[in-house]
């Protein structure tokens with residue numbers, strides 16, 4: 001399968017202050033391959049290096065040592081900068097400071113306009129992007145009239161209008177209410193399944209990470225665990241030691257097992273737990 | 282300290298084309314030493330409401346009485362501001378000092394405390410939010426998102442307010458940081474009898490911590506009650522953009538499947554207890 005993103009021995013050091021002692025190794029020789037078309041979640045404690053890693057995936061940061069390739073292009077090669085940014089788009093946490101225009105569709109058109117794309121094609125892309133996030137009927141609204149979840153979907157539409165192969169979302173739901181969170185997660189699942197867009201989702205919500213094809217767990221600039229949600233979330237104790245958590249139903253399964261109940265520890269959703277308990281009826 | 286909110290309404294940009302009604306006839310009482318949760322969809326008025334509680338915003342109509350004093354009638358709010366500490370939503374936007382230490386010390390420095398006392402408060406606050414004292418001389422701008430948020434929370438805790446209000450304080454914190462800070466806030470609440478108000482989108486956290494929930498919807502109070510009372514209203518909460526803890530959803534599904542469990546379970550440990558009883562009961566039957 002094609003690797004959309006490859007990191008080879010990626011090390012990154014922030015030079016806080018001027019003296020040697022204040023150098024901080026934030027990514028410590030990482031090797032990661034991401035297959036095209038996958039939905040990958042990245043979790044990890046505050047300061048573990050998630051955002052720093054994500055910024056390497058669209059050349060906002062360049063490795064101190066090692067290399068990052070996006071669709072085969074080395075991010076160190078500045079002649080590919082725009083190709084890379086179009087291939088891998090970013091969405092950030094705060095819905096209020098990502099939208100620039102006063103009307104929704106202008107906001108979505110902003111990226112393609114900057115690329116000098118002709119107006120007819122922009123129109124097409126904007127309509128496609130707004131439909132993809134289910135916000136077409138809000139195209140003439142002012143962004144400030146929208147809820148947090150709706151604003152995040154517009155920010156995602158702005159990325160989609162660039163025709164990316166991969167979207168990186170850095171805690172896109174951290175500031176949303178439960179409904180807004182559901183809307184955004186449904187939207188990215190749909191983009192992944194129906195449009196084949198590779199998704200890299202950074203999140204502190206374990207119930208969201210459970211939905212991915214693969215979960216990468218960061219710890220102090222290293223990868224602590226990497227596998228399917230079932231493989232990763234059965235490590236309840238290790239996750240807790242890493243400052244993380246598991247969904248409430250997974251925790252319940254873990255606790256029932258400790259009480260001697262013969263229950264699989266890889267229960268991740270309400271439905272799976274209901275099925276397990278109901279078989280005893 | 283107690284708070285009485287009596288029929289307050291608030292309109293942003295009144296009389297302009299941008300007029301927007303953010304609060305409509307809101308009333309409730311918070312007793313001394315309560316731990317209250319406020320939930321509501323984005324734009325339901327939560328942040329507008331709490332900014333009224335220390336006089337930052339004045340209601341268009343209605344009154345607010347804090348500790349027996351009508352703060353809507355008062356001009357000088359200096360004293361009230363010392364007693365009512367607010368950790369604002371997106372507090373990291375308010376970091377401005379050159380070092381973490383100075384940022385956290387900013388509030389207590391304005392309270393006329395001795396340098397020793399200020400230092401003690403800064404260190405205590407850093408401990409509570411899980412920041413290593415060693416980083417005190419770093420710039421807050423060299424921190425990750427979650428670390429900055431911790432500095433901002435410490436800045437309000439160091440003032441030791443009598444009423445502590447937190448507006449979505451754990452957005453962006455990792456699970457351990459979130460649990461630890463909330464646990465510490467609960468401890469402080471109990472130890473210092475601080476009246477505490479927590480605005481949050483995490484139904485799980487609200488269920489675990491508070492004794493009363495105020496549910497906001499479109500600028501109005503939609504429900505008030507204990508967590509057990511409020512989280513029984515699953516349909517209503519979902520209609521207004523909210524939900525219940527995952528474990529409460531699980532219990533609801535099990536009940537639908539004919540398994541007899543109480544309808545007001547809110548935590549994993551409660552669920553464990555009743556499900557164990559059920560499973561062992563079936564075993565013995």
Ligand SMILES: Nc1ncnc2c1ncn2[C@@H]1O[C@H](COP(=O)(O)OP(=O)(O)OP(=O)(O)O)[C@@H](O)[C@H]1O
Pocket residue numbers: 014015016024026044045046047048049050051052053422423424425426427428453455
């Ligand atoms: N501009 C900067 N200058 C110096 N150090 C920085 C800078 N930005 C981040 N760091 C440091 O790099 C480390 C990793 O930060 P990063 O933002 O990647 O963490 P994160 O995993 O995204 O955390 P969070 O969950 O809090 O968002 C942190 O220890 C942080 O203090």
Ligand SMILES: Nc1ncnc2c1ncn2[C@@H]1O[C@H](COP(=O)(O)OP(=O)(O)O)[C@@H](O)[C@H]1O
Pocket residue numbers: 144293294301302303321322323324325326327328329330
């Ligand atoms: N500074 C402001 N100017 C104008 N309208 C505002 C301002 N702040 C909030 N509003 C409006 O008031 C309503 C309530 O907002 P807010 O109190 O921020 O809600 P919440 O905190 O529950 O998300 C919303 O309709 C919002 O758009």
Ligand SMILES: [Mg+2]
Pocket residue numbers: 050051052170425426427
């Ligand atoms: Mg981050």
Ligand SMILES: [Mg+2]
Pocket residue numbers: 327328329370448
């Ligand atoms: Mg708010």
